[in-house]
Amino acid sequence: MSNQTTNLTIIGAGLWGKALAKLAEYNEQNNVRIWSRSSSESLASVIKEADVILSAVSMKGVRPTVEKLLALNIPEKTIFISATKGLETKSILTASQIWQKSFPNHPVVVLSGPNLSKEIDKGLPAATVVASDDTVAAGQAQEIFSSDIFRVYFNNDPIGTELGGTLKNVMAIASGVCDGLQLGTNAKSALLTRALPEMIRIGNEMGASPETFFGLSGLGDLIATCDSPLSRNYRVGYGLSEGKTLEQVLEELKSTAEGVNTANVLVELARKYRIAIPISRQVYRLLNGKTTPQEAVKELMARDLKAEFDDLDFA
Numbered sequence: 001m002s003n004q005t006t007n008l009t010i011i012g013a014g015l016w017g018k019a020l021a022k023l024a025e026y027n028e029q030n031n032v033r034i035w036s037r038s039s040s041e042s043l044a045s046v047i048k049e050a051d052v053i054l055s056a057v058s059m060k061g062v063r064p065t066v067e068k069l070l071a072l073n074i075p076e077k078t079i080f081i082s083a084t085k086g087l088e089t090k091s092i093l094t095a096s097q098i099w100q101k102s103f104p105n106h107p108v109v110v111l112s113g114p115n116l117s118k119e120i121d122k123g124l125p126a127a128t129v130v131a132s133d134d135t136v137a138a139g140q141a142q143e144i145f146s147s148d149i150f151r152v153y154f155n156n157d158p159i160g161t162e163l164g165g166t167l168k169n170v171m172a173i174a175s176g177v178c179d180g181l182q183l184g185t186n187a188k189s190a191l192l193t194r195a196l197p198e199m200i201r202i203g204n205e206m207g208a209s210p211e212t213f214f215g216l217s218g219l220g221d222l223i224a225t226c227d228s229p230l231s232r233n234y235r236v237g238y239g240l241s242e243g244k245t246l247e248q249v250l251e252e253l254k255s256t257a258e259g260v261n262t263a264n265v266l267v268e269l270a271r272k273y274r275i276a277i278p279i280s281r282q283v284y285r286l287l288n289g290k291t292t293p294q295e296a297v298k299e300l301m302a303r304d305l306k307a308e309f310d311d312l313d314f315a
């Protein structure tokens with residue numbers, strides 16, 4: 001690893017922004033600053049010397065953050081890292097797509113993986129992926145965060161990497177329902193296994209490589225998020241299975257659960273591109289009061305019989 005100092009500014013001081021700041025500070029060669037909307041310092045002053053700007057804001061904060069930064073004349077060599085896991089309403093863009101469209105001459109890197117922030121905060125070992133079309137930028141992101149407690153892989157499929165982290169949030173809601181209804185290990189296994197081809201079908205339409213979904217940012221994050229009460233999306237599903245309303249669950253959570261918005265956006269995307277999303281559709285229906293947890297399970301079990309692999313397109 002190089003000993004050169006990297007000036008990193010993290011935008012967003014939520015759970016994930018703070019956890020990432022801690023990981024970056026663990027490496028002494030990084031000079032880390034973190035900014036939130038309630039900071040006393042201006043955004044302009046904290047990004048002034050930044051070699052790398054990492055955005056850890058929730059999806060609804062991406063566009064406003066991009067707009068603030070567009071006004072600040074950032075040098076083209078500055079690397080952006082996007083750590084958001086969501087889809088924008090209406091545009092159906094991922095966070096990194098918004099960053100890249102807004103800053104076409106800057107390197108943009110996606111950071112995504114099975115990274116429950118509470119475990120990261122405890123210093124427990126974890127791994128993640130940085131992905132970019134720009135190999136040098138991905139390598140720099142890898143160096144910033146790699147340590148003996150955080151192992152960072154890279155790949156050149158940013159959209160696939162980002163979609164893994166984004167789509168599994170919807171599956172985590174389904175998984176919380178599955179556990180809350182005590183449907184058992186067989187049901188959970190079936191749910192998670194069928195979640196993967198559903199995610200790949202969406203990825204295929206959006207230009208992702210299918211194999212990316214079998215890596216840390218896909219299968220890895222699916223396992224972490226769908227099997228842990230530390231996941232807020234899982235807790236949304238669990239709460240709904242207990243008969244709570246979505247409003248009640250979100251009020252208790254007091255934190256971001258991106259899967260709620262992602263499910264709504266996904267239904268639009270699936271309609272536009274004619275993609276079969278049976279699990280996500282039931283999650284959408286449940287979140288919008290169009291079905292009950294029990295009814296959603298019944299509907300999934302009653303679907304037309306089919307071959308296991310005939311809808312997967314690995315081409």
Ligand SMILES: NC(=O)C1=CN([C@@H]2O[C@H](COP(=O)(O)OP(=O)(O)OC[C@H]3O[C@@H](n4cnc5c(N)ncnc54)[C@H](OP(=O)(O)O)[C@@H]3O)[C@@H](O)[C@H]2O)C=CC1
Nearest residue numbers: 012013014015016036037057058061084085116117255256
């Ligand atoms: N927590 C986790 O374990 C992980 C989370 N993520 C992803 O990271 C993202 C943030 O999650 P997390 O930090 O946990 O969420 P929190 O609820 O803890 O924090 C919300 C974050 O979003 C920002 N934000 C919200 N609304 C706006 C807005 N209108 N304009 C600008 N910024 C806004 C907040 O900024 P401010 O600080 O200025 O208030 C804050 O940084 C999500 O996409 C999540 O899926 C990814 C991996 C792990």
Ligand SMILES: O=C(CO)COP(=O)(O)O
Nearest residue numbers: 113114115116231232233
């Ligand atoms: O993305 C995450 C872990 O990788 C965090 O999941 P939740 O947003 O469901 O808490």
